[in-house]
Amino acid sequence: MTKGELDPIYQCLASESLIQLLPKVPQKNSIKNLLTKILPVKNNDDIDRGLGLVVIARVARYNQITVCSYLLDIWCLGVKDTIPPRTVDRIKFKEFTEALFQPFPGSPQEVPLEVAQGMIFSACEYAENLGFQPHKDFEKSRSHIGEWDGAIRIECGRDGKPFYVSGPHDNPQKIMETLKKSRGEGNFDFMIGSAPFF
Structure with a gap:
């Protein structure tokens, strides 16, 4: 392995909410088979669809897996949380990923x-255009992802505009101010607490 080369991929997993956002047209590349088996899109009113999880695992050494996870807010904030690289054995990897995906509907x-x-990177790019930086630990897990060629993207936002759903660790006032500055009053939707504002 040359210097700077990444370990081989062991497994990449994504929550159903993200799978449903993949392009519906078959592509002439390695993911053609995947894209022709897309799950049906659920009701866009399902708030759970705004969040998704991606796990990237690479083979480290014998029986060891290096794993990172990325919690994505694809409607607004981009990379909302990330677990930097950690090394586990194959059995612990299965337990670890099952626990990570447990809060998400459907199977990874x-x-x-x-x-x-x-x-x-679609989520990251969308959020950065709105004025939001990825989670503070993203830099520690950025190199684990590898280089993106930009060919595959998912559509971010909801109904063509940002939709901010407040989370327990957010600063809603700061986020709303950022959205007003980047998009302008009335050009985004939000839900603070339990009631949506459109």
Whole structure:
């Protein structure tokens, strides 16, 4: 392995909410088979669809897996949380990923690395255009993803505009001010507490 080369991929997993956002047209590349088996899109009113999880695991040494996870807010904030690289054995990896995906509806799906990259960087790019930086630990896990060629993207935002859903660790006032500055009053939707504002 040359200097700077990443370990081989062991497995990439994504939550169903992200799988449903993949392009519906078959592509002439390695993900053609995946894209022709897309799950049906659920009701866009489902608030859970705004959040998704991607896990990228690479083979470290014998029986060891290096794993990172990326919590994505694809409607607004981009990379909302990340777990920097940690090394586990194969049994612990299975337990670890099951625990990570437990809060998400449906079963995680295995995806090619290019798809995982497209999900993470699409969300990141969208949020940065709104004025939001990725989670503070993203830099520690950035190199684990590899280089994105930009070919595979998912559509971010909701109904063509940002939709901010407040989380327990957010600063809603600061986020709302950022959205007003980047998009202008009335050009985004939000839900603080339990009631949506459109």
